[in-house]
Amino acid sequence: xxxxxxxxxxxxxxxxxxxxxxxxxxxxxxxxxxxxxxxxxxxxxxxxxxxxxxxxxxxxxxxxxxxxxxxxxxxxxxxxxxxxxxxxxxxxxxxxxxxxxxxxxxxxxxxxxxxxxxxxxxxxxxxxxxxxxxxxxxxxxxxxxxxxxxxxxxxxxxxxxxxxxxxxxxxxxxxxxxxxxxxxxxxxxxxxxxxxxxxxxxxxxxxxxxxxxxxxxxxxxxxxxxxxxxxxxxxxxxxxxxxxxxxxxxxxxxxxxxxxxxxxxxxxxxxxxxxxxxxxxxxxxxxxxxxxxxxxxxxxxxxxxxxxxxxxxxxxxxxxxxxxxxxxxxxxxxxxxxxx
Amino acid sequence: xxxxxxxxxxxxxxxxxxxxxxxxxxxxxxxxxxxxxxxxxxxxxxxxxxxxxxxxxxxxxxxxxxxxxxxxxxxxxxxxxxxxxxxxxxxxxxxxxxxxxxxxxxxxxxxxxxxxxxxxxxxxxxxxxxxxxxxxxxxxxxxxxxxxxxxxxxxxxxxxxxxxxxxxxxxxxxxxxxxxxxxxxxxxxxxxxxxxxxxxxxxxxxxxxxxxxxxxxxxxxxxxxxxxxxxxxxxxxxxxxxxxxx
Ligand SMILES: Nc1ncnc2c1ncn2[C@@H]1O[C@H](COP(=O)(O)OP(=O)(O)OP(=O)(O)O)[C@@H](O)[C@H]1O
Ligand SMILES: [Mg+2]
Numbered sequence: 001x002x003x004x005x006x007x008x009x010x011x012x013x014x015x016x017x018x019x020x021x022x023x024x025x026x027x028x029x030x031x032x033x034x035x036x037x038x039x040x041x042x043x044x045x046x047x048x049x050x051x052x053x054x055x056x057x058x059x060x061x062x063x064x065x066x067x068x069x070x071x072x073x074x075x076x077x078x079x080x081x082x083x084x085x086x087x088x089x090x091x092x093x094x095x096x097x098x099x100x101x102x103x104x105x106x107x108x109x110x111x112x113x114x115x116x117x118x119x120x121x122x123x124x125x126x127x128x129x130x131x132x133x134x135x136x137x138x139x140x141x142x143x144x145x146x147x148x149x150x151x152x153x154x155x156x157x158x159x160x161x162x163x164x165x166x167x168x169x170x171x172x173x174x175x176x177x178x179x180x181x182x183x184x185x186x187x188x189x190x191x192x193x194x195x196x197x198x199x200x201x202x203x204x205x206x207x208x209x210x211x212x213x214x215x216x217x218x219x220x221x222x223x224x225x226x227x228x229x230x231x232x233x234x235x236x237x238x239x240x241x242x243x244x245x246x247x248x249x250x251x252x253x254x255x256x257x258x259x260x261x262x263x264x265x266x267x268x269x270x271x272x273x274x275x276x277x278x279x280x281x282x283x284x285x286x287x288x289x290x291x292x293x294x295x296x297x298x299x300x301x302x303x304x305x306x307x308x309x310x311x312x313x314x315x316x317x318x319x320x321x322x323x324x325x326x327x328x329x330x331x332x333x334x335x336x337x338x339x340x
Numbered sequence: 341x342x343x344x345x346x347x348x349x350x351x352x353x354x355x356x357x358x359x360x361x362x363x364x365x366x367x368x369x370x371x372x373x374x375x376x377x378x379x380x381x382x383x384x385x386x387x388x389x390x391x392x393x394x395x396x397x398x399x400x401x402x403x404x405x406x407x408x409x410x411x412x413x414x415x416x417x418x419x420x421x422x423x424x425x426x427x428x429x430x431x432x433x434x435x436x437x438x439x440x441x442x443x444x445x446x447x448x449x450x451x452x453x454x455x456x457x458x459x460x461x462x463x464x465x466x467x468x469x470x471x472x473x474x475x476x477x478x479x480x481x482x483x484x485x486x487x488x489x490x491x492x493x494x495x496x497x498x499x500x501x502x503x504x505x506x507x508x509x510x511x512x513x514x515x516x517x518x519x520x521x522x523x524x525x526x527x528x529x530x531x532x533x534x535x536x537x538x539x540x541x542x543x544x545x546x547x548x549x550x551x552x553x554x555x556x557x558x559x560x561x562x563x564x565x566x567x568x569x570x571x572x573x574x575x576x577x578x579x580x581x582x583x584x585x586x
């Protein structure tokens with residue numbers, strides 16, 4: 001609460017109700033995603049001035065496409081984190097989905113069928129995660145850590161740990177889907193925009209979204225209102241797996257080949273993107289915009305290190321600092337709120 | 341006719357006997373003050389009525405019908421609402437969203453059903469007004485005072501046209517001004533012919549709004565009398581055991 005929040009005399013109850021606590025501006029300033037956005041914008045601006053390689057259409061195209069995969073998976077991760085959970089298996093799920101796609105297409109199946117099967121395999125991973133977490137009450141960290149290992153192993157078994165780089169009759173279509181562009185925008189970026197809008201809509205405008213926020217903040221209270229907490233949890237992990245599955249299909253098309261180390265340790269960048277964007281690992285908070293901006297910031301940092309000729313070994317240091325900074329920012333704000 | 345009747349309710353948790361053969365009845369529009377020392381069994385009793393626990397023994401009648409609740413939702417469907425000791429609200433949601441949580445209003449948007457925030461905010465504003473509370477529907481519960489949180493929790497109970505509202509220590513841990521607010525909320529419920537069970541350790545609050553006082557001691561009912569026929573001193577004696585029964 002702000003200091004102007006202290007009791008005032010109101011002419012009527014209606015005045016009191018209409019009286020807005022926060023101005024629109026102060027509300028924006030309080031949003032972590034806004035500050036991350038500013039940070040990313042400043043980084044871009046500085047790079048555009050310092051280097052003559054950053055602001056080229058080709059580089060911008062590459063940057064946006066590169067972060068699209070992390071950002072798509074981060075959308076699902078954000079939903080999981082809002083619900084109070086975590087999903088460490090997204091990188092492996094992405095790999096499994098890409099591998100199922102690759103093997104089926106390699107065997108001569110059409111793209112649509114293979115993509116459906118790929119996403120179905122991802123959804124199955126999410127379903128197993130969700131059932132174990134919701135019904136057996138095994139901590140999400142443990143279940144998805146196990147699944148991280150399991151799903152990647154499944155991809156290895158399926159492919160006999162070989163790289164797949166021939167995709168049958170629909171190969172061109174797949175490469176166009178993941179590696180092509182329309183209106184000068186890379187297809188993964190278009191997919192990201194559409195999926196981000198969808199996720200934002202679901203979180204803000206559906207009962208499902210409200211319930212995800214509710215269980216993240218107070219699971220018991222949510223259960224007492226009659227919300228189906230267990231089913232909701234399963235849906236949340238399936239949502240995360242779905243986004244990983246979609247990203248897997250797109251990334252297979254972009255790379256033009258699938259190996260079993262695809263998406264390895266991707267969960268770290270994905271969680272980092274969500275957290276930098278304001279998702280609270282304790283649950284109950286997170287935004288779509290924030291996670292996309294968080295993913296963008298990570299990629300801009302990576303890109304800038306390359307352009308500035310700094311060793312990419314430094315990337316981890318920057319991303320790590322940003323994670324800690326983002327959480328520290330949140331803590332400071334909470335402390336300030338408490339001290340009022 | 342009574343809205344609620346309990347007959348010989350007992351409850352044990354393993355070896356702990358939390359309630360022993362408690363009987364009770366409640367009229368429409370009646371406010372019952374439920375008092376007793378820490379661990380006397382007050383919360384357990386209201387949680388049994390609200391369907392959180394099943395009694396080990398005894399019967400519950402709502403109106404004339406015997407009930408056996410397995411889940412809080414079944415109790416709510418019978419017109420029983422409970423305001424928990426810890427309120428059970430979601431801090432990160434607005435007052436209006438909390439009021440409607442689990443029974444949100446929606447409208448159609450193309451093929452979808454979307455949240456109807458406008459209607460929910462308006463309806464919540466109306467409820468807060470009925471309760472004469474200065475609670476703003478769009479404020480986050482996180483930023484609210486204890487009294488406003490109580491108003492949100494109580495407004496929830498008003499949605500379902502409850503017949504019985506159970507309140508577990510609604511005046512603990514809030515300021516004097518807010519206590520007055522909550523007591524007014526209770527009077528407002530009574531005025532609308534809703535029966536209330538009020539658990540409180542605060543003697544003045546109970547004497548201010550209750551029609552009748554029931555005292556539990558170590559899981560047993562030791563007194564049940566109209567407020568006009570007892571005094572704070574007597575009730576204190578009953579709670580501590582200085583007076584055996586009345
Ligand atoms: N879920 C439970 N499992 C085991 N024992 C319980 C449980 N709930 C309550 N008890 C025990 O039952 C007894 C009555 O507890 P209850 O919470 O009803 O007391 P209370 O009158 O509400 O006390 P307070 O004033 O402190 O809220 C206590 O001894 C308590 O430890
Ligand atoms: Mg209690």
